[in-house]
Amino acid sequence: MSRSPNDTRRPLTLRDVSEASGVSEMTVSRVLRNRGDVSEATREKVLEAARTLGYVPNKIAGALASQRVNLVGVIIPSLSNLVFPEVLSGISAVLEDTGLQPVVGVTDYSPEKEERVLYEMLSWRPSGVIIAGLEHSAGSRAMLENAGVPVVEIMDVDGPGVDAVVGISHRRAGRQMAEAIVAAGYRKIGFLGTKMPEDHRARKRLEGFNEGLAQAGITLTDTEFYSGGSALLKGREMTEAMLARTPDIDFLYYSNDMIGAGGLIYCLEKGLDVPGQLGLAGFNGVELLAGLPRQLATMDACRREIGSKAAEIVAARAANPGPGGEIIELEPVIQRGDTIR
Amino acid sequence: MSRSPNDTRRPLTLRDVSEASGVSEMTVSRVLRNRGDVSEATREKVLEAARTLGYVPNKIAGALASQRVNLVGVIIPSLSNLVFPEVLSGISAVLEDTGLQPVVGVTDYSPEKEERVLYEMLSWRPSGVIIAGLEHSAGSRAMLENAGVPVVEIMDVDGPGVDAVVGISHRRAGRQMAEAIVAAGYRKIGFLGTKMPEDHRARKRLEGFNEGLAQAGITLTDTEFYSGGSALLKGREMTEAMLARTPDIDFLYYSNDMIGAGGLIYCLEKGLDVPGQLGLAGFNGVELLAGLPRQLATMDACRREIGSKAAEIVAARAANPGPGGEIIELEPVIQRGDTIR
DNA sequence: GGGGTCTACGTTATCGCTAACAATTGCGAC
DNA sequence: GTCGCAATTGTTAGCGATAACGTAGACCCC
Numbered sequence: 001m002s003r004s005p006n007d008t009r010r011p012l013t014l015r016d017v018s019e020a021s022g023v024s025e026m027t028v029s030r031v032l033r034n035r036g037d038v039s040e041a042t043r044e045k046v047l048e049a050a051r052t053l054g055y056v057p058n059k060i061a062g063a064l065a066s067q068r069v070n071l072v073g074v075i076i077p078s079l080s081n082l083v084f085p086e087v088l089s090g091i092s093a094v095l096e097d098t099g100l101q102p103v104v105g106v107t108d109y110s111p112e113k114e115e116r117v118l119y120e121m122l123s124w125r126p127s128g129v130i131i132a133g134l135e136h137s138a139g140s141r142a143m144l145e146n147a148g149v150p151v152v153e154i155m156d157v158d159g160p161g162v163d164a165v166v167g168i169s170h171r172r173a174g175r176q177m178a179e180a181i182v183a184a185g186y187r188k189i190g191f192l193g194t195k196m197p198e199d200h201r202a203r204k205r206l207e208g209f210n211e212g213l214a215q216a217g218i219t220l221t222d223t224e225f226y227s228g229g230s231a232l233l234k235g236r237e238m239t240e241a242m243l244a245r246t247p248d249i250d251f252l253y254y255s256n257d258m259i260g261a262g263g264l265i266y267c268l269e270k271g272l273d274v275p276g277q278l279g280l281a282g283f284n285g286v287e288l289l290a291g292l293p294r295q296l297a298t299m300d301a302c303r304r305e306i307g308s309k310a311a312e313i314v315a316a317r318a319a320n321p322g323p324g325g326e327i328i329e330l331e332p333v334i335q336r337g338d339t340i341r
Numbered sequence: 342m343s344r345s346p347n348d349t350r351r352p353l354t355l356r357d358v359s360e361a362s363g364v365s366e367m368t369v370s371r372v373l374r375n376r377g378d379v380s381e382a383t384r385e386k387v388l389e390a391a392r393t394l395g396y397v398p399n400k401i402a403g404a405l406a407s408q409r410v411n412l413v414g415v416i417i418p419s420l421s422n423l424v425f426p427e428v429l430s431g432i433s434a435v436l437e438d439t440g441l442q443p444v445v446g447v448t449d450y451s452p453e454k455e456e457r458v459l460y461e462m463l464s465w466r467p468s469g470v471i472i473a474g475l476e477h478s479a480g481s482r483a484m485l486e487n488a489g490v491p492v493v494e495i496m497d498v499d500g501p502g503v504d505a506v507v508g509i510s511h512r513r514a515g516r517q518m519a520e521a522i523v524a525a526g527y528r529k530i531g532f533l534g535t536k537m538p539e540d541h542r543a544r545k546r547l548e549g550f551n552e553g554l555a556q557a558g559i560t561l562t563d564t565e566f567y568s569g570g571s572a573l574l575k576g577r578e579m580t581e582a583m584l585a586r587t588p589d590i591d592f593l594y595y596s597n598d599m600i601g602a603g604g605l606i607y608c609l610e611k612g613l614d615v616p617g618q619l620g621l622a623g624f625n626g627v628e629l630l631a632g633l634p635r636q637l638a639t640m641d642a643c644r645r646e647i648g649s650k651a652a653e654i655v656a657a658r659a660a661n662p663g664p665g666g667e668i669i670e671l672e673p674v675i676q677r678g679d680t681i682r
Numbered sequence: 683g684g685g686g687t688c689t690a691c692g693t694t695a696t697c698g699c700t701a702a703c704a705a706t707t708g709c710g711a712c
Numbered sequence: 713g714t715c716g717c718a719a720t721t722g723t724t725a726g727c728g729a730t731a732a733c734g735t736a737g738a739c740c741c742c
Contacts, residue, residue: 011466011489013728024692029730037690054487059464060410061728063401064697068730079426088420092447101461104445106433120442123400125352146395148352232632262632265606269634291573291603293610354698365722370700378720402698405727 012055021049032057063125072314073121074102075131077109077199082258082286083303084132087154090307091130098315100127109198111137122147128314134159135200150317150324152310155301156201157329164326166309170201171208173299173332177253177281178212184340186251186279188221189213192238192263193255195225202255205283209253222246226259235262250278257282260296261289264339268293280339295337302330353396362390373398404466413655414462415443416472418450418540423599423627424644425473428495431648432471439656441468450539452478463488469655475500476541491658491665493651496642497542498670505667507650511542512549514640514673518594518622519553525681527592527620529562530554533579533604534596536566543596546624550594563587567600576603591619598623601637602630605680609634621680636678643671 018025023042030036031046038046049055063069074091076084091102103126105117115137121129122143128150134157136144144151144162151163158171181189191209193202213219224242226234238259239252254260260282267274274280274294285300309328317324359366364383371377372387379387390396404410415432417425432443444467446458456478462470463484469491475498477485485492485503492504499512522530532550534543554560565583567575579600580593595601601623608615615621615635626641650669658665 011728015728025728026693026730027691030691033730035730037688039690042690054483056460056463056484058466058728060401060405060466061697062730064405064699065728065730067697069401079420079429080423082421082423085420085426119397122397125399125401142395143397230628230631232629234632236632258629265632265634287571288573288599290571291575291577291606293606352698356698366698367700367723368721371721374700376700378718380720383721399698402727403700405729406698406700408700408727 011058012053013058016053017046017050017055020053021046069125069127070100071103071124071126072100072311072318073105073118073124073126073129073131075105075107075114075117075121075129077107077132079104079106082288083284083301086303087132087307090304091311092307093304094308094311095315098311098318100311100315100318102130102311109196111135111140111198115140115143118143125149127318128152130154130310130314132156133200134161134165135198150314152313154306154310156204157327158204161327163324164310164313164328166306166313166326166328166330168302168306168330168332169208170204171211173283173301174205174208174210175212176208176332176334177205177283177299178209179215180334180336180340181251181253181279181281182213182216182218184275184279187218188246188249189218189251189253190222190224190242190246190249191220191253191255192224192226192235192242192259195227205255221249231256231258232262232265235259236266237262239263239266252278252280254280254282257284257286257289257296257298260298261292264292264294264296275339275341279341285335294339295335297335297337297340299332299334301332305330352399353394354399355396357394358387358391358396361394362387410466410468411441412444412465412467413441413652413659414446414459414465414467414470414472416446416448416455416458416462416470418448418473420445420447423629424625424642427644428473428648431645432652433648434645435649435652436656439652439659441652441656441659443471443652450537452476452481452539456481456484459484466490468659469493471495471651471655473497474541475502475506476539491655493654495647495651497545498668499545502668504665505651505654505669507647507654507667507669507671509643509647509671509673510549511545512552514624514642515546515549515551516553517549517673517675518624518640519550520556521675521677521681522592522594522620522622523554523557523559525616525620528559529587529590530559530592530594531563531565531583531587531590532561532594532596533565533567533576533583533600536568546596562590572597572599573603573606576600576605577607578603580604580607593619593621595621595623598625598627598630598637598639601639602633605633605635605637616680616682620682626676635680636676638678638681639676640673641676642673646671 014025014028017028028046030038031043078084095102105121107114107117118140130152132155134153153161153165155167157165157167157169222242224238226238252263264280272278281297283299285298313326355366355369358369369387371379372384419425436443446462448455448458459481471493473496475494494502494506496508498506498508498510563583565579567579593604605621613619622638624640626639654667
């Protein structure tokens, strides 16, 4: 493992292994990649030599020579949102046994940063790119189109994609929630969300929600936005603020479960009648929140499934290039929980 | 941006840009890397050509030629733990303006997977490795020792490291919490944690906790372990179980804030007297939980700072190689919150 | 024994870029 | 004019691996 003899700290190469085992570099390469015909005897010999030297192949050289890179770029807005690690785990699980490896880039919801991250990723010539959202800067879009590798845009299907698309319709999700709320008899409805112009999915949900309400002749009674800080705390604060400002409100729709949970905790603490007097709903179906005294109504966003489907597309096309352009729309399901009557 | 003329879908190379702009490949390379003297005129010409072609440099070739890779491998046990994304964000923030880029690998707390991930990372010849924990398989340790790049082991300082180490003493953190609890007059103390033999930091905290209790002549009254599932829910269930089994218990020490929060919510719901009859404490200081009706006592694990310090070490040594072996122990602080009397 | 067919391994020529050095140019000084 | 020097641009030779093809035996057959 270590390398006591002649340790000049020169990085090990295939040649070192080849000399140590008395065969050509090519044969070593073949052994290390399990490719081509090698006799069992030399195979052993080579592996032994590689192991005692502690040789680690140089993928940079390998990738350049073979014009193949086993990396898949995954570009997401954030890691602290909880949603994205889940998508990632779906991706990893599928790629695990394909020889491909995800490499994550984070954009912080900034189109400029997305463009930089994408450029950086593409400069490693990955086998595919999985990127969150359909909205990209002109530069990013051009890069994706010209990348010459499978591109899967995930999370959202409301709009045209560059290549393949896997996600849910956030617009429809918003509409359905609105319909459920109206059907339950709530009429004075407030919306609480993030102040993030670049979170297009949240925006589309709100648009859909408004459409849904409009069909019943209802418009939002009140809205409240936040940015930054602990989501749970913000949810509590915004809820307090809205209830103070608009006491006769009877439903609060939160743009995500985390602020919804903050609101729920606040309402329970104040002894409000949930869901009788006041209904609540969030979005995402984060498993984390099982364990609250009451289950928040929410809508599963199919996060893991989005990840795995996207990874499957990339893996399939890395194996044998096809036409591409797949569009997969998943169906989120309302989980009514205990906060809609 | 796009490439209408002669679009044979052959990947673009430096040569294409060089031909398009009428200079040598070397000059193009210089322009694209902002290196060496290039006249303003040619610089413009080259950039223009690169832009219209939509050229993206091939870092694989570049890295091979220059023997330099701007990647830093970051190996962590999990992304869903919330702690690790925070560490990551500390790392990213620092690397942001060094030209280095983090690449994340996840081990799921498995030493075998850690070894595979590490091997994979090292095969890309990164400029440095940041890896969680001090406990590694023999193979992993050997690879780290022979990697020939800066290695920073993070999170934990209780034990010998391969090279640099940045973290806190979990043993000491456990002891301090025990002392605080004893000082507050609690005597019948229970521990609730994860059943993860490979989570060495949790193990060390418990050991330290026991030491701290032992100094006051106390031993744990009851313990409860879980694995898998929603942490909040598990915290609630474990708390319920322990209170049923050992009704006279007066303090619950949780191995992380998430299950602690679950326990806290349960206790509040049951109307227990917290912190009078029953004290609670967790570990980590996750900001996420601000917003609970009462603040759980906890201990900040300096996650962001660990990340940024580690990144600084790597960046510094990537810039000019030094001896290495730095050991940085950070000081976690008890946040008493509202659940210790 | 010449010719076919395997099997196991070696040779050669890239892959796309950059380090190091070489060459050219322009320009003022002498 | 030509010498010297700085500023700019070009040439050559790898980086460490792999693809594609080449070759030496072994073995078999007629």
